[in-house]
Amino acid sequence: DGNIIGVDDENVLSQDKGKVKLLESLALPGDVCVIGDGYTDYELREAGVASRFYAFTENVERPKVTSVADHVVPSLDEFLFLNNLPRSQSYPKSRIKILLLENVHPVARQAFEEQGFNVEFLKGALDEDELIEKIKDVTILGIRSKTNVTRRVLENAPRLIAIGAFCIGTNQIDLKAATEKGIAVFNAPYSNTRSVVELAVGEMIMLIRNVVTKSNGMHEGKWDKSANNSFEVRGKKLGLVGYGHIGTQLSVIGEALGMEVYFYDVVDKMPIGNAKKLKSLDDLLRIADVVSMHIDGRKDNKNVIGKREFELMKDGVVFLNLARGHVVEVEALVEALKSGKVWGAGVDVFPYEPKTNNEPFESELRGLPNVILTPHIGGSTEEAQEGIGHYVPERLLEYINNGSTTGSVNFPEVQLPLLKGSHRLLHIHTNVPGILAKLNNIFAKYNVNITGQYLKTNEQIGYVIMDVERSYEDGFIDEIKNVEETIKFRMLY
Template identity: 60%
Template sequence: MIAVGRKYVFDFDSTLTRVEALDVLAEMTLQGRSNREEIINEIQKITNLGIDGDISFTESLEKRIKLLKAHKNDLEGLVTELKQKISKSIEHNKEFFQNFSDDIYVISCGFKEFIDPIVEEYNIPSDRVYANTFKFDGEGNIVGFDEKNVLASHNGKIECLKRLDLDGEVQVIGDGYSDYVMREAGIADKFFAYTENVHREKAANNADHVAPNLDEFLFVNDLPRKISYPKNRIKILLLENVHPAAFDNLSEDGFSVELVQHSLSEEELIKKIKGVHVLGIRSKTQVTQKVLEAANKLLVVGAFCIGTTQIDLESCKQKGVVVFNAPYSNTRSVVELAIGQIIMLMRHVFPRSTEIHSGRWNKTATNSREVRGKNLGVIGYGNIGKQLSVLAEAIGMRVYYYDVEDRLALGNAIKCATLEDLLSVSDVVTLHVDDNKANKNFIGNREIGQMKDGAMLINLSRGFVVDIEALVSALKSGKLSGAAVDVYPEEPRSNGDFITQLQGLSNVILTPHVGGSTEEAQRNIADFVPNKIMDYINSGNTVDAVNFPNIRLPKQSNAHRFLHIHKNVPGIMAKINEVLAKYEMNISGQYLSTDSEVGYVITDLDKEYNKEVVKALKKVENTIKFRVLY
């Protein structure tokens, strides 16, 4: 319940705004000064000393104003600048300030000249803003401040709040020493350390509660807010040395993110997964049914790679856990490696390199051929296969392709009706098939026997699609004149020793599953997958989900959004709408998508809702997951 008579006292700088206003004013007024950076750094240093209570506020203010050399006319520009720097969560919870303005006060050691016009837009009148005021000389230069103002003195906020003598529970929301001393002095009941813009250890250590954003403050106080559950309470676990940009992207959006450099075993993950809302992995971590049973809060799994065989997709679906991957982000990287390997194999570069590394000079053209005019057989004509087809044709190769699905040819590529047709005509065969278990030993003795004598094989897809013993036999007998392998039937969980029968064979390029491992690809994945995760958590979008019905949703500003995942059985929508009708909810939009097993319905409502409606929707028969988004 919302406490009757509760009062909320907000700081201004670094709380309502993302910045310290005098620092911004300094940057504006010192333009063109040769020592501008030096002075700004000094002002920021003085600001921090005052905020942390290491020097008196009066001293801090005097020193900064002397360094500023500002004019009255600069204040209009400062206000314009500050309006662009309102704290993000403050801005999207503007309705709170408008609806509770009678209970909101601003007590700041800043200045009314720039605070009043900012907070006025949040329905906070000037008579509930307590701050310092500037002194101007006859020419309008800022020369000081009103020293009689209680807020100009050290611990002035304490005296200011005492004089206000507010009824009811008083809560202070701020980021510095001058804020938490009000609670220490016994005139405020609670202090919330506001850390959205700056995290000050002294303030956090002396807080009743740390609020990384206004959503958290409103959630703790059970006050109306833009989103139902603060993002800082959503825990994200990223494993396997996912690119740090993923950590940055998710952290900047407000989530609590933990980064682990390595993969976890099933047992380790079962212990770690409790309380985690989002799990990010690459190819080594196995998300099994046992892991999912232990995952009491899991909403999303993000695979920072193409393949998803390491994830029990069916169990995820049954648990209402949405899975996203990165099907396109490393396409170019894989294609470039394939092109490089084709050229290296055709030119027999690696045998020549090995010879010269061991001190042998063997200048010869034997078995060294151009790729121009040769036939490339592409097995699997998806994103990678198609792009490889285009680049291979650009360097003069004739491209043939085979795919179990009907795929339109790009450029002059020729579609083969059967796998045998492709194998029999290709000088180089490159594999780009998916991770379907039915593809195990897709290339074995029979298929290799159908290839041209002296042909070459490249596998950048999945380790299990090639029978390694059959490949080794063909290379040793001379049936195949070369191979490039990047993936293996069994791969270690971490870097270290590795053994394969392919080691030591001439004209065989072996790489440790690095087809998509370029800085560019990892960065692309670190942008793509987090965006999908954030889109689902923030709005309910499931576009590009691997295991879930896809829904693209419009953003809503003045509505509540309910997300309901259920078993796909008849009558669920009717039951959901019966509940909404019972509680007289007005539906402004409703979106449903289903597959053979689950249904996903999003309902937008344009009025306040009774908390009982949530309980009733959760109790609808065959419900898997229910979430109030905002």
């Protein structure tokens, strides 16, 4: 029945302090280290037959054991690393700290923890000073749109190698500073596109049909059954400011609803379906019945829509901003709504947004009729967030474990084969002529055989990946690191 029915009295391990007696009988020379998860393992250290005790916490963590340990090791690789012993990994994953902010989807946390990384998860955003304090020992940072990663933050992040933006935009990250410091940035350019588009379509229909005003009246006990100021979207002109992933998909759905679609983009884009590209923003504003913003958050796009632009629009226009808060001058939008120039508006993004759900929302748009306000939830559907929660960690894990930069917004894109039987050297350097020659001279000097070599550059940096045979002389790696133009260097095996 699984019950213990006897014990081998002759086995020393069945006796009190049996482990101590056994180790004493072995009379092992030199330092003896004990690794275990139980108190009887510590007793070897307490009895003086072992010089150090390592509490092993991969499977179970017992406070009584960890409190008396010389070291706490969450993995065997950590133990091997601390004692400079041969190991399967170049660096223990348990020593790599990952900081995830802004309540990213739990599948992201799970993806990192399953591989043994040390993950800290916070629900809210952090301001600059808070992030500087947190980031000092962080290797990978995961954020959404509210946390700003400034140059000052990056200057205080000596261990940071990559940032994952769990959203489409990356304007909250100083990409130039990140690139200068050899920090790869990844985002999720497609994962929440459908969610944003669906919200835009829903708000557009509700505003044109005057549903918001009717619904608010019903809550106040007013029964207003009439067709006044209620219209179909069919036949209306949809004007898209920006024709990227979201703009193009909204274009397709708008056309399917029977709308005429027009767009303006500073970059030449091929129209999809019957959409028409206009030569200027002014042309689009003059013609559209619905204006929908879908541009990124770069500084040049601040107040793209202001008082002048609202004056160019048709009387009674419907206006949507699901892009970035600062691309629209809020005071001008409020004035246009109050004057009736803008019949209704749907706004999902704001120049200042609360960092957490506990902080109150303040805006001049509050209380205005026929205005739909949403708390930056364009991409906040379960499907989108789970998709992003899978996509961004996949890119980050590829980079950490393999060196591949597929999907990076600031690094040269390199898709690398799996590492097999070699050491992989990853060298990020300032993009100036002659670096590859310098590196190859070092290889020749130390007679190191290269089994694979890859190089990609952009305007700022070069990224060289070299797979080499495992045996090489002392000093070889240091000389690679000390090449003058080196920004960052890593080694994988």
